[in-house]
Amino acid sequence: MPKGKRKGKSDRGRFDGSLHTSDDDSYNDNNSIISNCSENKSLEDGEDIEEFAQEQFEDKLVEMLDGLSQKSSQGRINSIQLLRKALIKKYVPNFVRERHFTICDSVEKSLKKGNGLEKSAAAELAPLITVQLGEEDAGEIVDKTLRPILITIACDTSVNATARAKCCLALGMMGFLSGRQLGDILSLMQNLEGIFSGSYLKGDGSIPNITPEVANLHAAALSAWTLLLTNMPPGSLTDLISSKTLPSLDQLSELLESPHLEVRLTAGEALALIFEEGRKDNSDFADDFAMYISETFKKLATDSHKYRAKKDRKQQRATFRDILSFIEDDIVPEIQVKFGREILILDTWAKRKQYEALCNVLGPGINLHLGENDLLRDIFEISAPIVQPHEAPAHAQQHMERCRKRLINAAAFKARTISRAKNRDKRSDF
Incomplete structure (x- = not known):
């Protein structure tokens, strides 16, 4: 039995347009994309090319947003990751502002109902929305909407440690960017301390035995806590430590004895930052403790234990040399x-x-x-650069011109390919 003609991808979901096609409407194979587009825009105009590229980019973003609501968990994860990469690649605050409710709703659903991988992907996307929005009311709305669920996941011991770590980092960045009041920041910092306190020494002075995954979680919580510390009002740090609202220097120094590199490095950075902020108000801030902790920093800066990886030893020595230089000589390597x-x-x-x-x-x-x-x-505190066009060297101008031509040609090629694909579909129907 003869088999019928197989339908190609172009036949899928399309009616047969040949019933209403006349000779005047038939496809002209000699038409070029330039002639087809000339009525709407000129591809030789740099501004039109940039606008065309922006429209293409935003169309892709819309497709990614649509993918956030699909039924497949892996499909949602892929869409989240693609959207994250796109928002990293380009600064599009207007696009995000117009759709921040939609994005927030999708992220919140993924955080609540998704598995560990989906929670991790959603937690990585959350702070990126705030970075795109900047100092706008929409950024505060994003923070208020997502903070409760992020805190819940970060403190939930039944959730995967990697997803909890991503939530901690998201909370730190969103809290830092949102510019919340001191009470809100301190409340969040206490939640984070409740997580990394698992790496404090036990009551008998022994080092807790934790897995590398949990150690990374503690390091992430401490890193977020340290970032929020940079938002402290001037002069408040000493009082907050004295009132035990923040952990003491002795408690934080216990983390330097952790067998896990990330915990030690993050603890060292936290102590350096505390000394920096404290010395702004009092040049003699915690001098006695500084003498005591300098010995520990010296040991870490000269650590040569062979049971640690060579790369880890190198990173640790470099970091703690910088910290020791600051504690002893008040010098921050630039x-x-x-x-x-x-x-x-x-x-x-x-x-x-x-x-x-x-x-x-x-x-x-x-x-x-x-x-x-x-x-x-x-x-x-980056000021606007003052750049005069005539100051650019000749070879730099030539390079810019070549780049501009290359972008124009690339956009024209893409538009031509899209148009030809559509016209091929019409021709096959005809």
């Missing part, structure tokens, strides 16, 4: 971050912590956001 034609100088432990936390959220997109995101520029 770090320069170049982005575009600008340079960001990290000359305090607070700035280093804030930059590290933002890098964890934005990854490779940190340089783009430092150049375009007003919130980040305000945090690091």
Whole structure:
């Protein structure tokens, strides 16, 4: 029996347009994409190309948002990850502002009903929404909506440790960016301390035996706690430690004895930041403790135990050398971050912590956001660069022109491909 013609992908879900097709409406195979698009926009115009690329990018974002509500758990995870990568790659505050309720609702559902992987993916997306929105009321709405469920998951011992760690980091970043009142920040810091206190020494002075996954959770909670510490009002730190609202220096120093590298490093950074903030108000802040803890820092800065990985020993020695230099000589090693034609100088432990936390959220997109995101520029006090077009060297102008032409050609090729694909479908129907 002869088999009928198989339907291709282009035939799926489409009516037969040939019933109403005339000779005038038939597809002209000689038409080019340039002639088809010339009535609407000129691909030779740089502004039109940029607008076209922006429209294409936002169309993809809309498709990703639609994918957040699909039934498949893995499909939702994929959509969340794609959306996160897209928001890292480009700064689109207007798009996020118009749809922040939809995004928040999807993230909240994934946090409540998803498995460990979905909870982790949703927790990674949550602070990125706040970074995109910046200092807007919408950012505070996002924080108020997602904070309760994030705290619940972070403190739930039945949830996967990795998902809890992601929630801790999200809480730290969202709390830092939202600019909440001191009472709200302290309440969140106490929740986080309740998590990383599991790495304090036991009552008999012995080191608790915890798994690497739980150690990473404690390090994440302590890292978020330290980030929130950079938001403390001037002059409040000493009183908060004295009143036991915040953990004592002795308690935090116990974390330096942890067998897990991340816990030791994060504890050292937390102590350095406390000394930095304390010395702003009193140059003799905790001098007796500084002498005691310097010995511990020296041991960690010269650690040569062979049972630790060579990479871990190297990282630990470098970090604690910097911390020891600050405790003893009040010197913070300066770090320069170049982005575009600008340079960001990290000359305090607070700035280093804030930059590290933002890098964890934005990854490779940190340089783009430092150049375009007003919130980040305000945090690091980056002034607007003064650049005169004629100051650019000739080879730089040539490079920019080549890049512009390459973008125009790429956009034209993409538009041509899309148009031809549509016209092929019409031709097959005809």
